[in-house]
Amino acid sequence: MSRLEILKTYKIYIGGQFPRTESGRYYVPKNGQNEPLGNICLSSRKDVRNAVSAARKATGWAERTAFNRGQILYRIAEMLEGRKAQFIEELILQGSNKKTAEIEVNLAVDRVVYYAGWCDKYQQIMGAVNPVSSSHFNFSVPEPTGVVGIVCPENQSLVGLVSLVLPVICGGNTCVVIASESLPLCAVTFAEVLNTSDLPGGVINILTGAKKELISPLASHMDVNAIIYGDNDEEQWKTLGILAADNVKRVSRLSKDWTNPENQDLYQIAETLEIKTTWHPIENIGGASSGY
Amino acid sequence: MTKKNKETIAMKWSYSPALESKDHINLREKYDLFINGKWMKPSSGKYFKTFNPADESFLAEVAHADAKDVDKAVQAARDAYNNVWSKISPSERAKYIYRIARLMQERAREFAVIETLDAGKTIRESRDVDVPLACNHFFYYAGWADKLDYAFPNRKVSSLGVAGQIIPWNFPLLMAAWKIAPALAAGNTVVLKPAETTPLTALKLAEIIEESGLPAGVVNIVTGFGDTGAAIVNHPDTDKIAFTGSTNVGKMIQKSLAGTNKKITLELGGKSANIIFEDAPIDQAVEGIINGIFFNQGHVCCAGSRLFVQESIADVVIRKLKDRMRSLFVGNPLDKNTDIGAINSKEQLATILKYINIGKEEGAEIFQLACDIPDKGYYCPPTLFTNVAQSSVIAQEEIFGPVLTIQTFRTVDEVIQKANNSPFGLAAGVWTDKGSRIFNLTTKLKAGVIWANTYNKFDPSSPFGGYKESGFGREGGLHGLSAYVKLS
Amino acid sequence: MTSENSKIQSIIQNSPTIDKVGTEERVARFQTRSIKGDSKLMGLKMALSMIDLTTLEGKDTQGKVKQLCYKAEHLHDAIPGLPTVAAVCVYPSMVSIAKKALNHTQIKVASVATAFPGGQSPLAVKIADTKFAVDQGADEVDMVISRGKFMEGNYAYVFDEIAAIKEACGNVRLKVILETGELATLDDVRLASDLAIHAGADFIKTSTGKIQPAATMPVTLTMLMAIKDHYDKTGVMVGMKPAGGISTSKLALHYLVMVNEVLGEKWLSNEWFRFGASSLANDVLMQIAKTVNGSYQSADYFSID
Structure with missing residues (x-):
């Protein structure tokens, strides 16, 4: 007699919790074979609001030591590795073949490790001591810009999300992620990975649903500091750009083939960093003493 | 206060006027647009007047560029980019920028006086802050032109193309330097619009650029009002827009560039x-x-x-x-x-x-x-x-x-x-x-x-720029280069 | 006589920290002031009237002091209407000579005392030295503080010593030399100024002239701020005397600008501000001559004493 399988409820991830959308709505995306992928939360603008406020509350993430952030990111990789089978299964259900799915998951894990390693290094490469011509010590350090909205690509649903999200949190930001609308499974499972790693709740918040509905409240939200747009819809890109201007959000568009192992770098971390420059007087520097 | 002996009586000591001389400055009655290395009349034939805010006296007439003129300027910048500036070696590029810096230094006092006349700022500041910093900015970025690969490890650096730049009236020459110097060093060509109340030092800079032998069209200076700026922002053939000014205008610019893939930097307001x-x-x-x-x-x-x-x-x-x-x-x-x-x-x-x-x-x-x-x-x-x-x-x-x-x-x-x-x-x-x-x-x-333990210090090597509604991107220093390059 | 510890503690606590670079920037701003025309002439004459014409050498003789006193009175008779200097500053042994030479004038005689310039003598010796100068007729006494004790952190000693000398001076005005060239930082200059002011100094003075650096504008500014804070708190004025290293009229004018803008016109008299200098007078005279005659001057036409 066969055992009845337990089906997974796909929920959204806000502030370290897995609520259903406050709207109570759902949608049923289908794969190429027209098979339903599941009942997926159709998040609302209020979910966006809740997610942004959770992300804002979690900005203490930036005050952790860089080393500690690196440890936690590495822990995410460990958890992801442990769930490989599940991701592969979901990717296959979403339409990948086994081999591509395996490659994508492996790459996703490796990419997390890659950015885990950057956590305590990008500062040294992107920071500077500036040789100002006065009696001051002047240095610039990169700091997180704050709360970042991320719109994931429709395809490459796992590695795309990982590639956009990891550089953002590596730099100390917190984020609200709009998952692939058509292929949302891995996003939710990735949230479960995050929840079992040591990442503080609210650092990454993941919403599923209709991009058309979610992009506007995210892009116009006055407490979001930056948006990374990872999809390829010109209309969305333009709408987002217009709304983002209301509080001068930093907006960048990053659409790349995330399955290419080369498409990961320091400069992607830089997209959501601010350079902060500090001046302080130095006593007795040559040539800068008083005129007489 | 007990006093045994007579002392001199304390007196009020006021300083006699110490006016900086205006004799050595050279201002034209009328300024045309500096496009493609030449002084061109505005297509509308319109000019506006610039005044000295210190006494409301007339200083000069300045051309009001419209969309047609901006188009000519962008076209000139594009041609100069394609045919000349993107082809000459980075070290030659550096030498042009160094030369501009030196020519500015030689005429520093003239710049300072004109800046003071046009902007109302004190001669002490224009002489000791604005003008030397502007010269130094060119000096600083000149040296970057042939060293860009060191600024962005592991990436190939290339220029963007034509940069449209709009600057405010508070530091007219300095802001022109902040915009033009890094853009040229990174290999871009430029269309710059100074503010309508303070166009003169940018036009004097155009004279120096002319004198420097910089290839025609690499730097174009178009004067005018908000409509001139809008024409630059909305021109389809610019690759980059850099704006310094009010947060409101910055937001408008960001909105009008939505949906394009133009690179933007905004230096906006503050309440520090x-x-x-x-x-x-x-x-x-x-x-x-x-x-x-x-x-x-x-x-x-x-x-x-x-x-x-x-x-x-x-x-x-x-x-x-x-x-x-x-x-x-x-x-x-x-x-x-x-x-x-x-x-x-x-x-x-x-x-x-x-x-x-x-x-x-x-x-x-x-x-x-x-x-x-x-x-x-x-x-x-x-x-x-x-x-x-x-x-x-x-x-x-x-x-x-x-x-x-x-x-x-x-x-x-x-x-x-x-x-x-x-x-x-x-x-x-x-x-x-x-x-x-x-x-x-x-x-x-x-x-x-x-x-x-200090305030309001500026240096070409020190990045400047804000968080949140104060804008994005940095100007100055190594970080200021990012605004004018693409990496591959 | 010992001061209450709590008083010293309160002086230390209320003595603010000083940022050197910021102080230098402020000084640089005074130096951008352009003093032209009438204000220059007025400034130069003011500077002349504020000079303590000084000779403090082991080889000083009666003849040298007499010559100096004559110069003090007759700075440059070719130009009429010039002020005299404020004072002649000599060693105690020369006070009676100077006093005699200047008796008919309003020029004061200042005497250094307290084992000048090192100050490394017992208090009793210093008091005796001071009393001798006063007895000889000095109008003003320029004492040195015990920098060694200051460096040891024995601020109470420094304070008490100044108070004791002040008492020995009676009605004679006391200038307290901090010898700022030996104090390591502007913080120390400020603290020493505060100690001296609270202990009863009528004037605070930068230097003996025997140590480099002598007076500098940042040091003087720091001391002026101490005077200002004291005045704002108590209404009591204290004088300032930068000494040593001020030898050009341009620099002297910058000092005056600084006094004018920090302390205000109340201090623009030789009752409250002095220059301790030997060679400044001639440079100021040459500048005045230039302003009056229009041509640049040669040192050959101005007497050296």
Whole structure:
């Protein structure tokens, strides 16, 4: 007699919790074979609001030591590795073949490790001591810009999300992620990975649903500091750009083939960093003493 | 006071006028547009007048570029980019920029006088700050032209193409330098629009560029109003827009560029906090407050316009501040002893006065320097407001004038919270003798520039730019290069 | 006589920290003041009237002191209407000579005392030295503080010593030399100024002239701020005397600008401000001559004493 399988409820991830959308709505995306992928939360603008406020509350993430952030990111990789089978299964259900799915998951894990390693290094490469011509010590350090909205690509649903999200949190930001609308499974499972790693709740918040509905409240939200747009819809890109201007959000568009192992770098971390420059007087520097 | 012997009697010693000479400056009656290495008449035939805000006297007529003229300028920049500038070697590029820097240095005094005439800023500042910094900016970036690969490890660096640049009236020549120097060093060509009230030094710079032999079309200077700027922003053939100015215009520009893939940098407004702790070097802090808010008549985006003083020393600081204000001279900007010059325009003076009235209506206590002000021209005496609440309009909105609001605080956490409680995030000042506190604040303040135990310092090697609604991107230093390159 | 410890503690606590770079920036601003025309002439004459014409050498003789006194009175008779200097500053042994030479004038005689310039003698010796100068007729006494004790952190000693000398001076005005060239930082300059002011100094003075650096503008500014803070708190005026290293009229004018803008016109008299200098007078005279005659001057036409 066969055992009845337990089906997974796909929920959204806000502030370290897995609520259903406050709207109570759902949608049923289908794969190429027209098979339903599941009942997926159709998040609302209020979910966006809740997610942004959770992300804002979690900005203490930036005050952790860089080393500690690196440890936690590495822990995410460990958890992801442990769930490989599940991701592969979901990717296959979403339409990948086994081999591509395996490659994508492996790459996703490796990419997390890659950015885990950057956590305590990008500062040294992107920071500077500036040789100002006065009696001051002047240095610039990169700091997180704050709360970042991320719109994931429709395809490459796992590695795309990982590639956009990891550089953002590596730099100390917190984020609200709009998952692939058509292929949302891995996003939710990735949230479960995050929840079992040591990442503080609210650092990454993941919403599923209709991009058309979610992009506007995210892009116009006055407490979001930056948006990374990872999809390829010109209309969305333009709408987002217009709304983002209301509080001068930093907006960048990053659409790349995330399955290419080369498409990961320091400069992607830089997209959501601010350079902060500090001046302080130095006593007795040559040539800068008083005129007489 | 017991006195045994006769002493000389104390006397009032006032300084005689010490006017910088205008004799050696060379201004034309009428300026055309500098496009493709030539001076071209505006297609509309329209000119506008630029005045000296210190006495409302006429200075010169300046061409008003329309969309057609902007199109010509962009086309010239595109051709120059394609045919010349992108092809010459980086080290040759560097030499052109060095040459511009040297030519500017040679004519530094002329630039300073014209800047003072056109902008109303004091000759002391245009001579000692604006012009030398502008020259140094060209010098600094010149050297980067052939070293770009070292600035971006592991990537190939290339130029963007044509950069459209729009600059404000508060530091006319300096802002032109901040825009043009890195753009050229990175291999781009430029269409620059100076502000309508202060076009002259950019036009003088065009003369120097002409003299330098820089290939025609690499730098184009088009004068005009907002419509000219809009034509640059909306021109389809620019690859990059750099804007320094008000947050409102910045938002409009960002909106109009939505959906394009043009690179943007925005340097916008600010309402920067200047924070004085009780253990601060108090007299230097007072000087920093003065310099923070009254430098350039307060027409400074990073002006330390919100003063936060720890409650225990508030009375002393305010007394010292008022005392120090009494030794400031307001008046003719061309006088070498003037500390506070003219407000840049009638419109700006009206804005400042509007805010001063709002402050009074809000119940804040006003202190203004009692000083003689010239009959003609636009002047505003240095002003402070005490008893200001965080929720007051004058403590929230950018006034862009010599108006300081003063609030008190008790604890470190409280002042961090109040300082960050603003849509802006350009700069901040921190005054304390305690090193660990400086680092705590410099980490937690959401501002692009933190001046610790100093204020309003600028250097070509030091990145400048803000968080939040103060804009994005950095100008100056290695980080300022990013705005003008693409990496592959 | 010992001061209460709590008083010293309160002086130390209220002595603010000084940022050197900020102080230098402020000084640089005074130096951008352009003093032209009438204000220059007035400034130069003011500077002349504030000079303590000084000779403090082991080889000083009666003849040298007499010549100096004559110069003090007759700075440059070719130009009418010039002021005299404020004082002649000599060693105690020369006070009676100077006093005699200047008796018919309003020029004061200042005497260094307290084991000048090192100050490394017991208090009793210093008091005797001071009393001798006063007895000889000195109008003003320039004492040195015990820098060694200051460096040891024995601020109470420094304070008490100044107070004791002040008492020995009676009605004679006391200038307290901090010898700022030996104090390591502007913070120390400020603290020493505060100690001296609270202990009863009528004037605070930068230097003996025997140590480099002598007076500098940042040091003087720091001392002026101490005077200002004291005045704002108590209403009591204290004088200032930068000494040594001020030998050009341009620099002297910058000092005057600084006094004018920090302390205000109340201090613009030789009652409250002095220059301790030997060669400044001639440079100022040459500048005045230039301003009056229009041509640049040669040192050959101005007497050296």
